[in-house]
Amino acid sequence: MNQVTPKQQLKAKRYLYFVLALSILWIVMFIQSQAEWVQNIKESIGLVPILQAKENSxxxxxxxxxxxxxxxxxxxxxxxxxxxxxxxxxxxxxxxxxxxxxxxxxxxxxxxxxxxxxxxxxxxxxxxxxxxxxxxxxxxxxxxxxxxxxxxxxxxFPEAPAKAKVIKFADINWQHIEQLREPLQPQVSALQNQFPSSVSYLARTSHLLSVNLSHSAMPITDQQLTAFQPVAELIAELNLNRSGITDASAQALIEMTELQSLNISQTQATAQLLEQVMNLPNLKTVFADSKIVDQVLLEKFTQQGIRLHVVERG
Amino acid sequence: MKQIKVWDFATRLFHWLLVTLILAAWYTIENRMIEQHELIGHALLGLIIFRICWGFIGSTTARFTHFLTSPLSALSYLKASLTLNAPHSSGHNPAGGWMVIMMLLIIGFQLLSGMYANDDLGFSGALSDSITKDMSDTFTQLHAINFNILVALIWLHLVAVFFYLLVKNENLVRAMFSGKKPVNQINPQDQLNFKPLLQAMVCLLASVGLGFWLMV
Structure with a gap:
């Protein structure tokens, strides 16, 4: 091993300082090339505000x-x-x-x-x-x-072309619809068998029923309408056109709290029945014969926000 | 001054091929030449396999048993180096020996991660089909991170080489070209044996063949 001279020791020291400086410079340059690090450091010590685009930008x-x-x-x-x-x-x-x-x-x-x-x-x-x-x-x-x-x-950016409209459909919760249908599913099925082609759901996305009894070969009676009592709370549309119902069905109709549309034209029902169904909370549309509707009744329906369509018998 | 042979041709060839191929790998990936980058990767793989084999069957100074010491010895050597009191070594010194191991591990991982990587543009490494896409993506990221570690190692290596050149007046670069060192810069107790070049070339060809066999 050679004897180490002071000159060599100084050389070694200088070299190591040089390498240290070069290494620091290299690390600094490396950090500077990491723009995100630099921004994070500046933000964390409050030198610059947080860099982000405005929500409505x-x-x-x-x-x-x-x-x-x-x-x-x-x-x-x-x-x-x-x-x-x-x-x-x-x-x-x-x-x-x-x-x-x-x-x-x-x-x-x-x-x-x-x-x-x-x-x-x-x-x-x-x-x-x-x-x-x-x-x-x-x-x-x-x-x-x-x-x-x-x-x-x-x-x-007034010169920018208008943004294309995107139509978004709400997500359908099929499980929830199934859950709503499930409790009265057997009763609905039984009615669908009893009155073929007369009972259906309003839509695939609904648990409410549409009941159309106007085309039955045998016009439905007040007695037969009571068969719908178990599902009364599900009926949203009820067409009794040309059926055999009378004012005696008023009670059955009043139980249909979800009823939105009712057609009792060309039946034996009178203004008395109309007076009774008028207070149904969801009722929006009623079809009735002109002979049982007078001006007073029309106004009452209007006040309730219900459209009363008057049907002239041919 | 009399020069003594310390490095065989195979070890020198390995060293400079490694330097060239690492530079080429960097250049090709920077210039989006992914096919060439892959070729270079497999050539490097062959080279690393060769170096590992040569570490067991090669000439004295190439063997792991010759330059691998305990980590404590390496640290003592480094400490002595800083005060210019470290003894001379014929081949790799104790600290340099660990640098060789670190290089082999880091480059090995770089090659392995490259073979599992993908670029989402139709290229996937030779082994990437054997793992999930998510894992392949992770290896792609590790491939990029590991490159920074490799650069740091290369920097350390260069610092040491220039320390020898500028401070200790030992030109290791020239030695790695010529294979010879001045007689006063080696350990006189070392008995150096050199293996035939033919043996090295057979080993190199077999290793490179293995490296490219993985590609097909």
Whole structure:
């Protein structure tokens, strides 16, 4: 082993300091290249406000849905290809590995890549993936032309084409409908057998019944109508046109608390029956013969918010 | 000064091929040349398999038994190095020996994770079909993270090499090209034996063949 001279020791010291400085510089540069870390640090010590787009911003309303549709499957928190995330305005500003500012209009790398022909090696979305329309790309360009802001709202972009209306249907809770139907299902089935083609549910999504007894070969009587008493609370529509019912059915009808539509035209029923059903809480429409309806009764129905259709007998 | 052979041709070839292929792997992935990146990965795999084999059957300075010491010895060596009192080694010194092991492990994991990775654009590593897509995605992320660890290791390696060159006046780079060191920079007690080049080439070809066999 050679004797160590002071000069060598000084050299070693200098070298190690140099390496330490270089390593620190390298670490600092590495941290600086992590835009999200830098932003988090600045936010946590209060140097800058939290970076995010306003809820009603043009970005959130019009631009984010485009990225969501075409980009986010590869550029989100789970799979940040090229270290780029497009799942929020905040992440977009961190720009990914390119470190290019993606909120400026000029030479915007994102737009440049989206403009490339679909089969280009560098095209985004890549070849084979669902691709944005020209109109969507124009919308992004328009947003960038006004500064790529997370603050500006749709009012600031009057030239932007109107947003396509999206019709959304409420989710149907089939289990809940089944639960509502289940308690009286046997009684409903029995009535469907007893009165074929006369009893059905209002819709697949409803537990309420529509009962049409007007086309029975044998006109239904007051007595027969009592057969519906077990399901009275489910009947929403009842057509008794040309049936044999009289005012004696009033009690059976009053029990139909969900009844919305009633047709008693061309029956033996009188104004007395109409007076009694008028207070049903859900009743909206009634069809009755003109001979039993006078002006006073009409006004009473109007006051109750029920449309009374007067049927002239032919 | 008289020069003594310390590195056989196979070990030197391995070292510089490793450097070249790692640079090529980095270049190809940066330029979205995934097919070439995969080819380089399998070549690297063959190279790593060769180095492991050569660590058991190769020349003295290439063998694990020659340079693997206890971690405490390695730390003592590092401490002595900083005060310039470390003894000379013919091949890898105790700290360098552990660097070799770390490199093999990190590069090995980089290759393994690459074979399980995918790029969501039609490319999937040779073994990625044997695991779920979610797991493949996880390996893809680990592949990227592990690269940073590899860069840090390379940095440490370079710091050590330049420490020898600039402070201790030992040119390890030249030694890795020529295979020789000045006689005063080796451990005179070491009895060095070198295996025939043919043996090394057969081993290298078999390893590279194995590396590419996984690809097909």
């Amino acid at each position: 043009f970005y959130n309303q019009r631009i984010d849905p485009i990225f969501e549709k075409y980009c986010v499957s590869c550029h989100d928190g789970n799979k940040d290809k090229g270290h780029l995330r497009l799942d929020s305005y905040r992440q977009l500003t961190f720009s990914g590995r390119s470190e290019a500012d993606l909120t400026v209009a000029e030479n915007n790398l994102l737009v440049e890549r989206m403009k490339l022909p679909a089969d280009d090696r560098l095209a985004m979305p890549p070849y084979g993936r669902e691709r944005h329309s020209e109109a969507e790309l124009e919308l992004i360009k328009l947003w960038l032309a006004k500064g790529g802001s997370g603050e500006l709202t749709e009012d600031d």
